[in-house]
Amino acid sequence: MGRGPALWAISMSVNILNPSYVSPVNAFYIFHTFHPPMRLPKTGRVVILKEGTAGLYFPENVGILLRTFKGKKGSRALLYTIKGEVDAPRSAVRGTLPLPPVDLLSPETDLKDVLKRAVHLNKVGEEDYLSKSPENILIEVKMRDLWRAALKAIEGGEGGEVLQEVPKKYSGLTHPRGFTPRELGELHFSKRLRDEHVEAIKKILSPADDGHYGYFVRLKGERRHLYFPYRNEVMSAAEEERNLLRALANALIPRYEEGVAQEAEGGGFSPTEVIERLRSLKREKREALERIINWAEHYIENATWGEDFHISPAPIRRMEDFDLEDFILKMLWRLFSGKGMSLVSALTELMLLSGRWGVKDAVDALMKYHTRSGRFHFPLEHTPQERMEADVILKRFRNEEFAERRDLTDLTTYTIDPPDAKDFDDAVSILEGDGKYRIFVHIADVSHYVKPGSDLDTGARLRTTSVYLPNRVLPMFPPEISEVVCSLKGGERRAAFTVEMEVNQEGEVERHWIYPSVIVVDENLSYPEAERRIREGDRTLSTLYSVVERMREAHPRLDLETPEKRVRFGEDGEVEVEIKRPTPSTRMIETLMVKTNEIVAEVLKERMDFGVFRIHPLPVKDDVEEFNKLLEGLGVERRIEVRWEDLKGSEEREEGEAVLQELLQSGKITLGGGFAFQMEEK
Structure with a gap:
């Protein structure tokens, strides 16, 4: 075929816009600022199809619009491409090259030649864009730019995939038309993208993936994830x-x-x-x-x-x-x-x-x-199962007979605790006779009610302790247990474990016994009240204090009386910091509890093949010697004596750790909250 007027016009455009006459940047501006049309281009126009349509990619997706028609699937467009005629959806026509329309009726029009020249023109400007590195795109392009390109396309009724049902969370907030990163990049640049450029666009869009970023929200379309632009408002x-x-x-x-x-x-x-x-x-x-x-x-x-x-x-x-x-x-x-x-x-x-x-x-x-947040692994509330077990125990407790327990209800017994204590878990008694003393330390017997493996037992292992805060207590057990059943309240019968000590006039414990008991506390005293009664000569408390002082003298120790700070809230909400210093009554109770623990540890050591004990490590030898010199220089006739030759070496410690690991792995014991629990044989 010969060349017609239309072909001549295209040829003139090619010559005028040849890179030898204008820069690639200008060519890019002229040929690549097209955008999705408001309506379908007229026949004869050179257009570009959306990449992937009918399996066509650049340059095969450049075509000449031959005609439009209504098909079974909506508006259709018939194009002539270098692959031949292509039937495509009307929405797949993405843009028009700024070239004169081709005279389709002229027998002299060579459609293949027109396409060849159009593809050449497309490449002229493309070289400048494709010379951009993905890094440059990340710097130059913002998500706001892609959002604006998407809104512009939506206004023209072009591009994207329509989501049939937008999630309720975003209903009315986003447009129902979503875009892939490639589509958004091509809308912004009005140009096809290479894969590395698409990856750069994906990075720009990635902040929107979590649903809390502006401009776009990423939702699932029919076949893939799409980015749906937020509405302008x-x-x-x-x-x-x-x-x-x-x-x-x-x-x-x-x-x-x-x-x-x-x-x-x-x-x-x-x-x-x-x-x-x-x-x-x-x-x-x-x-x-x-x-x-x-x-x-x-x-x-x-x-x-x-x-x-x-x-x-x-x-x-x-x-x-x-x-x-x-x-x-x-x-x-x-x-x-x-x-x-x-x-x-x-x-x-x-x-x-x-x-x-x-x-x-x-x-x-x-x-x-x-x-x-997981930083404090202590449940604030007890589970319904724990509360249910506690209710059952409380009902049974009200008719408790305490059979087969030693009856110590005739003893004069006191609890001595801080003034704001709500639960009382230990009490003391003393008897005098034959030049010796019987001191009784009673510990509330929780094991009488809480059975191994129960929900209460599991919860207690998880907590391992009660936590005392300035304005509340987080008890290890529900209040029905900690403040009623196992609280040694004055005037009420309670189950206890008693450690009985026989103490001589020199303050030495000669014998001891441990047994389950039932007691009645005469009074719940605070430390200040006990202090006052000791000063006033209360026979029971004064005698107890005197014997305990002899026990302290029999086994002298270094007391580091560091003040304890307690935070309290005043009636008006002001914070008050109380400095607690040791008093005779606090030292008395402390000494009795330490001795009780020592006795229990000795019994466990005698009767069990193994045991896990909490100990206070001995001080460094050089520090002890330095301290003794200081005492001597001050004229203090006391020395800290440590039998260093009795200390075991690291070899024994390593052997003990190996035994503990073996027991843990065998399932014979389980550790919880710093305690070892022996597992029952099945």
Whole structure:
């Protein structure tokens, strides 16, 4: 065929736009700024099909539009490509090259030649784009750019895959049309992408994968994951909230946007100044602060952000220049002059200074936080199974006969504990006769009620102890057990294990016995009350104190009387720190409990093939000798004597560790909370 006028026009365009006349950049601009058309191009136009349509990829997807028609599957387009005629969906036509239309009726038009020249023109501009490295794309392209390209395509009714049902969480927030990374990149550049460029686009989009980033949300389409753009009004709302939060920070902290931390200028705001600044906020900023306070409350109590932690109707927490969590933390750092504070510490400070919480509230909330975050492995509540077992025990306990237990109910018996004690687990008694003394230490017999392998036993092994906080107690057992059944309350019969000691006039324990008993406590005394009675000459307590002092003299030890700090909450919520120092009554009880433990350990050692004991390691030999010299220099006629020759070497310790490991592996014992439990033979 000869060349017609249309072909001549194309030829002129090729000559004018030949790279020898213009730069590849200009050629790229002219040939590659096309976009999905508002309506289907007219016949004769040179167009590009969406890559992969009918299995065609560049340059095979460049074609001449021959005609359009209505098919069974909707609007169709018939194109002429270098592979021949192709029937494609109308939506697959992605753009038009800026070339004059081809005269399809002219017998002189050579369609193959037209396509050959069109492909050549496409490559001219492509060289400049494809010379970009994926790294450059990551620098130059932002997610916002891809979002705008997607909205533009949606406005034109082109591209993407329509999701039949958008998840309820995103209903009305995103467009129902989703795009692949390749499609978004091609929409932005109006150009096909190589695989390495698609990978760069994927990295740009990756922050949207968790559902909390702006611009796009990644959802599952019919066959693949697609990125669905948020509606314009959603992103506008997110930007407005972000700007409001920044305005709040500027109102609270001078020169906040310049990143000038208060501590760098000689100290931050005092608590009083912080409170004043919070109170002086205008309505809109005050409302923004209230939202932050609500978020903080949920985070501390649940160790995670709530579902309302976002800056728009959609669950958006982050955008390209904003991260909500990071923003809040850094704002609070500068407000409290506490750079380096943990997030939970900064949020707690906000809750206190804003007046939302008192100190007691903060302690309770932090306890929940540390438990739910996994940092504090102590259940705050007892399981329903534990409570059910406790109820059964409580009902049985009310009619308990305590058969086959030694009856010690005639003894004068006292518990001596801190003034705020709610449960009483040990008590003491003393008898005098024949120049000797019988001291009784009674321990509440929990094993009488809690059986091995029960839910109560399992829960106790998990906790291993009760935890005493300034404003509450976390008991090892439910209150029915810890505060009723196994609490040695005054005037009530209770099951106990008693360690009875026979003590001579010199304070030496000559004999001892251990047995189950039933006791009745005469009074539950506090340490100050016991102290007063000892001073006033109460016969029982004064005698007990005198004998215990002889026991201390018989076995002198180094007492390091370091004060104990106890935190309490006043009636008005103020924090009070009480310094507890040893008193005669506390030393008396401490001495008796240490001796009781020694006796029990000796019995276990005699009757068991093995045992796990808690010990206090001996001091370093050089330190002992140095201390003895110090005592001598001070004129103190005392020395710390240690029989170093009796100490066992590391060889025995290693042998013991090997035996313990063997027992653990054999299943004969199990460790829990620092104790060893012997497993029953089956």
